[in-house]
Amino acid sequence: MAIHDVAIKVDNVSKTFKLPHEKQASIKGALINLVHGGKRSYETQQALKGISFEVKKGEFFGIVGRNGSGKSTLLKMLAGTYMPSKGSIHVNGKLTPFIELGVGFNPELTGRENVFLNGALLGFNRKEMMAMYEDIVDFAEIERFMDQKLKNYSSGMQVRLAFSIAIRADSDILLFDEVLAVGDASFQQKCYDMFENLKKEGRTVVLVTHDMSAVQRFCQRAILIEKGVIQLNGKPGDIADKYLEQNFEKQVQSKDPKGEPRKDSSMFTVKNVKLKSPNGSSKSFSMRENVTVGFSVKNHSTEESFHIGLQIFNGAGAYCFGTNTKISNITAIKARSTNISLSLSQTLAPGTYFVTIAIMNNAATKVLRYLPKLATFNVKQETEDQGVVLMDYKWEVANV
Amino acid sequence: MFNRIFSKQNRALLSELVRTDFKLRYQGSALGYAWSLLRPLLLFVILYVVFVKVLKSGGGIPHFPVYLLLGIVIWNFFYEMTVQSLGSIVGRGDLIRKISIPRWIIVFSSSLSAVINLGLNLIVVAIFMLVNRVDLLNTTFLLPLILIEVYVFALGISLFLSAAFVKFRDISYIWEVALQAGFYLTPILYSLSIIHDVTYQKILLLNPMAQSIQDARYSLITHDKLVITTSRIFGGGWYALIPFGVVILVLIGGMAYFKSQADSFAENI
Numbered sequence: 001m002a003i004h005d006v007a008i009k010v011d012n013v014s015k016t017f018k019l020p021h022e023k024q025a026s027i028k029g030a031l032i033n034l035v036h037g038g039k040r041s042y043e044t045q046q047a048l049k050g051i052s053f054e055v056k057k058g059e060f061f062g063i064v065g066r067n068g069s070g071k072s073t074l075l076k077m078l079a080g081t082y083m084p085s086k087g088s089i090h091v092n093g094k095l096t097p098f099i100e101l102g103v104g105f106n107p108e109l110t111g112r113e114n115v116f117l118n119g120a121l122l123g124f125n126r127k128e129m130m131a132m133y134e135d136i137v138d139f140a141e142i143e144r145f146m147d148q149k150l151k152n153y154s155s156g157m158q159v160r161l162a163f164s165i166a167i168r169a170d171s172d173i174l175l176f177d178e179v180l181a182v183g184d185a186s187f188q189q190k191c192y193d194m195f196e197n198l199k200k201e202g203r204t205v206v207l208v209t210h211d212m213s214a215v216q217r218f219c220q221r222a223i224l225i226e227k228g229v230i231q232l233n234g235k236p237g238d239i240a241d242k243y244l245e246q247n248f249e250k251q252v253q254s255k256d257p258k259g260e261p262r263k264d265s266s267m268f269t270v271k272n273v274k275l276k277s278p279n280g281s282s283k284s285f286s287m288r289e290n291v292t293v294g295f296s297v298k299n300h301s302t303e304e305s306f307h308i309g310l311q312i313f314n315g316a317g318a319y320c321f322g323t324n325t326k327i328s329n330i331t332a333i334k335a336r337s338t339n340i341s342l343s344l345s346q347t348l349a350p351g352t353y354f355v356t357i358a359i360m361n362n363a364a365t366k367v368l369r370y371l372p373k374l375a376t377f378n379v380k381q382e383t384e385d386q387g388v389v390l391m392d393y394k395w396e397v398a399n400v
Numbered sequence: 401m402f403n404r405i406f407s408k409q410n411r412a413l414l415s416e417l418v419r420t421d422f423k424l425r426y427q428g429s430a431l432g433y434a435w436s437l438l439r440p441l442l443l444f445v446i447l448y449v450v451f452v453k454v455l456k457s458g459g460g461i462p463h464f465p466v467y468l469l470l471g472i473v474i475w476n477f478f479y480e481m482t483v484q485s486l487g488s489i490v491g492r493g494d495l496i497r498k499i500s501i502p503r504w505i506i507v508f509s510s511s512l513s514a515v516i517n518l519g520l521n522l523i524v525v526a527i528f529m530l531v532n533r534v535d536l537l538n539t540t541f542l543l544p545l546i547l548i549e550v551y552v553f554a555l556g557i558s559l560f561l562s563a564a565f566v567k568f569r570d571i572s573y574i575w576e577v578a579l580q581a582g583f584y585l586t587p588i589l590y591s592l593s594i595i596h597d598v599t600y601q602k603i604l605l606l607n608p609m610a611q612s613i614q615d616a617r618y619s620l621i622t623h624d625k626l627v628i629t630t631s632r633i634f635g636g637g638w639y640a641l642i643p644f645g646v647v648i649l650v651l652i653g654g655m656a657y658f659k660s661q662a663d664s665f666a667e668n669i
Contacts, residue, residue: 026570027574028570079498079500080500081497082667083664097498097500099497103498103499104495106420106424120412120413120415120416121501123412125411126415
């Protein structure tokens, strides 16, 4: 690849943090440590190990990873606030990071003053800001409040103002860190629209997120980071599958270590939760593709019989669907060990979903064991339609 | 190099940071910016009453009240600039962690706020000179050069302090004490002639602050022989250059330390 095609080149980057056992933010502490052999007692934590990848010019690139995987450290190094301990990062062009919206906003200044301050952080001088001031205020829809102090703004107003300034950034490379996590649905929509625009303009964008639907919708390529190393560098679909699979493994582990029965009041264990599409095991489904949830239940309790319930939540936490064996008139399960399979013909909108399983008493009136987010899956973005469910529709436009 | 340091982006950022500092300083006070002038003036009144009227420490120096005021104004500038800069990097921690701006801009912007205040205070000095009928001297043109020297000295210290404060929070207390000691070791409130031993006078005048304040008084207010300056006491010898050497060393040292620490500010704040 020719060098001028590369927007960001990350070459064998490692980052080590020294974490003092007790932070010595005082000279006395440092002196005491000097006396005690001159070495500060600290642990080293390696946040990233030998990371290498390239982002091409005009590419929409995703960085995916769980909390604590090192993705935020990587982002801060790309943004230039942290320096790599080893390796090098080469950025070709002007890069603007959005680690947070409204960086440098001061509550004691008026909205207007904050616009100029924030604009300066993006590299605009007063004259340039004057020229775009009207547009920014219009877009944020807060004309009336511009001469009030920012501390009197609602958080929604602050975010709108910050966002209106942020979209003015004219840099070659933009870096976003889960900006989408804040704000309501209409704000998220604005973010998505902006991403579409950036993509159309052919600007280089790096998006750090754990929203798999956003990764699949926008990114052309992505990397998955786990425990400080790149696990996968490839297509967003594959990344999403791998990520969800890992997340799922972790969920099961934390709920049910080694499959041993837990010694709590309700002695039920749920194991081997698997999701299947008609074509085999999967974590990523096409729209309207059948999802089969399979799992096994062991009853170690004194309950003679029980019912099983299943719920589906979307990434935003909304309860999308729920049912149980009682509703389907299945008699309460008596066996000590059972294999369950539930086939769902789903019409869920693209996005991330979580499966929760509940064990209920023989009248299905009481939950004995509740196992939230036992599995997670993803519905691929294959439509421009919006909302939480899919609907069949037909337009008829009659000219009269 | 100069073009890169003062690029359009950096200039825009610098001007916004200085504006913000200035707007926030007197936030919520009824008199607002007037405090920039009132504060040194009130301080001056107290010191004037104590040292000129009660203790009579003027020792026959002509225009002693103005002489006193100029010393206080220059010292105040040094005090304000170093104290504000000391906390500037930590105070702007949110910026440093989230956006990659040149770190020195933050220290530079707080130093410029102090410069603006110095400008306002010098207006007060000018007014007092008129009231006291101080004649304009042929050495007045030296004053800006002396102030630049004070600025450079304070900048070197500020760079060091602001970087060290990120790691060691005791620095602010230590510096407070050091400033208090410096205030009395510098002939601001008293005339050097009250010290009888010339050796001590010489030692005191090796301090760049003592040298610059005395030189400023000499160049602006009076050439009276009671104004003991560094070059007068060393009779133009090489020793008289020591304070300038100190200033340059402090600047180089401060810049070097700041540079060595700047990359890890975001992690250490």
